[in-house]
Amino acid sequence: MHRIALFGIDLLAVSVLVFGLYFPRHRRRDLVVAFLGVNVGVLAVAGSLSGSTVSAGLGLGLFGVLSIIRLRSTELDQHEVAYYFSALALGILGPLTDGELWVGPALMGLILLVMYLGDHPRLFPSYRRQVLVLDAAYTDQTALLAQVERVLGARVHAVTVERVDLVNETTVVEVRYSAIGNLVGAGR
Template sequence: MFTGLAMDLVAIVLLAYGIYYRRHHRRDLLFAYVALNVGIFAVVSLLLVQRVDIAVGFGLFGLLSIIRLRSSEITQQEIAYYFVAIVLGLVNGIAAAMPLTALTLNGVLLAVMYVADHRGLLGRTRQQLVTLDVVHADPELLKADLESRLRARVLQAMVTQVDYVRDVTVVDVRYVVPDMKASVR
């Protein structure tokens, strides 16, 4: 169990601080990932050490599943970090008797998260909700306005809300930021 705990703590610190926090700088989620991971590890370890009825195990995980993630809005990316934090706790709690398997799975999970969330892989593509102080009837005018305001090439602009009374449009925009190195030359 102590080997599993040590591997779990190293893995969650690498995920939460080494990868997530250094890229996204959200201290609240750093703490949430660590707490959730250690909690999952503790529950799984207890279930494995203390022979309990499977219904108790399902009940505990049912209880965990109804806890709603209440915070400021979190992205799909941050939900993925939650999921991997849970999986690391499960892997290390269950596979404590098989440290090589747990170590391999930890390495795979951390490597996947490192690469999948790397800026080099994602390039310069961004997503943002933009509130405009104008309503555009023509999609081409909307795109041109967004490109002017964002100083970027718009890939997709999906209107999510229009308020004709206040003359406001909310748009979910996917865009590519210009390469600053190329523009300096």
């Protein structure tokens, strides 16, 4: 009964992570199935390996390789990577928790709490990130900063030039800024 209870707690925890935190905040339906699949897959493999003579490290190493392949196959934002690894960790904690019954659920609760607080919309609500394509080739950092602040109508904290095309006269920049007044540029 101990393992079945931990499996149930894991499924409850991943449901809270995906349906209570991630999807309501970010609305990416394609990652819902990824997070659920990763969690249940890791839970199943870790659960079967924890009771066998095969090293659990071997199974977890295989999932590590799979996660690297998954993370390299599509571009994920940093918060999505955090949710991805949280789903992995929840799946590992269920079957591999030794000793006291409360340790696994307590660690699962800690993961959920950290994700809730760290990704809360009220945490730094005016800070934004945006990739802009400007219709001029800027090689002067001061002129670039002034133009980006004019375009966004915001206080710019950092500008990283990704590409300057002198032939087509465009500049691609990643901007980190604070929205002022109305929220111009709703990028994250």
